[in-house]
Amino acid sequence: MLEPESLVIYGFALAIPAVYLTYRHFYVPSRATPQPASEPTRKPLKSIMQAPREDLAPPKDDPYTTEELKQYNGSNRNLPIYVAIKGTIFDVSHKSDVYGPGRSYSIFAGKDGSKGLGMSSLKPEHAIADYSGLDEKDRKVLDDWHSFFSKRYNIVGKVVDPPTSSL
Ligand code: HEM
Numbered sequence: 001m002l003e004p005e006s007l008v009i010y011g012f013a014l015a016i017p018a019v020y021l022t023y024r025h026f027y028v029p030s031r032a033t034p035q036p037a038s039e040p041t042r043k044p045l046k047s048i049m050q051a052p053r054e055d056l057a058p059p060k061d062d063p064y065t066t067e068e069l070k071q072y073n074g075s076n077r078n079l080p081i082y083v084a085i086k087g088t089i090f091d092v093s094h095k096s097d098v099y100g101p102g103r104s105y106s107i108f109a110g111k112d113g114s115k116g117l118g119m120s121s122l123k124p125e126h127a128i129a130d131y132s133g134l135d136e137k138d139r140k141v142l143d144d145w146h147s148f149f150s151k152r153y154n155i156v157g158k159v160v161d162p163p164t165s166s167l
Contacts, residue, residue, distance in 0.1 A: 052151035062157035073110025074100040084112035085146045087162045090153035112159055118142030130163040
């Protein structure tokens, strides 16, 4: 049994990287608020993420089963690469350097890996559609990812057989 002091230390040890990762992933420098002339000019932190796009196509509602979605995991170069979040399918083909086979986030390609996105986890066992076990904080992270993808990738359809418990 762990002492309460150890639990606090472990809690911080886990929370600090989680907060840092979320911050690094979602930080977008504000260009809207100019600094007063008297203030020293602060250099805005540069986001490591790609910028939102202005040229997205109108969202499509085409139905895909989980089984059909699998072929869009980048292993067939003649097919686009799809990532689904909360049942919404995004075409991430132009980021094959990130989602293609063997790349950093290939675990999310050709499937709905909502739970892993919410948990900030790249473990294969977490990359599943059923996110019903996520707490409020992780659901917020998941919603942020959905919003992030919606601003950057074309929506090509929806998963028609999601696990009922994630609805
Ligand atoms: C030390 C740990 C991590 C570092 C240094 C890191 C770094 C990065 C970087 C540099 C990008 C921008 C990639 C690009 O646009 O080319 C990125 C994007 C991303 N990261 Fe991480 N990451 C880490 C952990 C994670 C974890 C645990 C997850 C699990 C959810 C995750 C999910 C993502 C996703 C989904 C993107 C968006 C890619 C896109 O579509 O633009 N990352 N990360």
